[in-house]
Amino acid sequence: MADDRRPHLVVFTGSGISAESGIQTFRARDGLWAEHPIEEVATPHAWRRDPERVLQFYNRRREQVRRARPNAAHKALAALEHQGFRISVITQNIDDLHERAGSRNVLHLHGEILQARSTVDTRLRYPLPRGGIELGDVCDKGGQLRPDVVWFGESVPHFAEACDIVAEADLLLVVGTSLAVMPAASLLDYVPLDAPSILVDPEAEALAPPGVTRISQPAGKGVPDLARHWRREGRLWVPEALLG
Incomplete structure (x- = not known):
């Protein structure tokens, strides 16, 4: 297997991103x-x-x-990947909107x-x-x-694999989740200490744990805005212009 040294963006999505597609x-x-x-x-x-x-x-x-159809957030993530960014998507959602948008590395924690x-x-x-x-x-x-x-009360078979992916992140982007469903919410505990985390959600100010950058916007706006900054700079970073 080739050694891929590109910065690794790990995206953790919840129901909020799919809700903007009508689910x-x-x-x-x-x-x-x-x-x-x-x-x-x-x-x-x-x-x-x-x-x-x-x-x-x-x-x-x-x-x-x-x-349902993929929305601007799904499409922005897929476009980043096709433009050369190294991206892994971990989703709590059981729909296939990430794949239909064009994302190729998608792990479904709760099934399909x-x-x-x-x-x-x-x-x-x-x-x-x-x-x-x-x-x-x-x-x-x-x-x-x-x-x-995966029904409530059942184990999450891919959780260990998700933990391994998050542990290799250079930046964690969390989108559209309340961070209330366990064990998925505990994935943030596996982020490397030197890797920033960003939460994009309309309720980000209330939901984000300490140390997580908050972008209080819907996924369909916040994710494409981030993607544009990253494409322009050719790197992953936390744009101050989007904060607040």
Whole structure:
């Protein structure tokens, strides 16, 4: 493997970046999540109790994801990568908007809604380019298929890999997350001491931990603004012009 000594931008995204593409967050007061308490559609207990309800909920979310389009923030990150910046994206989101924008190095902490997973062998995954999952849809071993997402109360299988990526960051950019969902929020503990961290979020002043630079803007404005500064200078830095 070639030794890549380019500065490494690690981007950690949450539901706020996808919300700007029309995908509702589970904390929103309207939309799909408001109609369904989390414990009834997004937990292992809910799956055991009423799998059909869970499947139909995620089928609706899946159609919402398919209708959504990458926004300016997704596109700005992908453009930076294609212009030669070394970028790794770690996302809490289960949509594919980063990939559709053109990002190539994306790690989904909480799974991918456009995939189905076997309930008897977690290694068996199947893409869902269209349609949904119904009761009776089974894997190659005969087990019922479920959404390939991490439910509340389940472990996060890629968390260790995400920690390793963050530990190699020269700059960490956090976008559109409340930093409230664990263990994902603890990723900031793995940032190297000499690597700056930036949070872009409308509520950044209230959400950012000490030592994190705050940019209180929506992702669709704050991320493209940062990308323009980095492209112009050809390097990663914290532009004072965007602070405050």
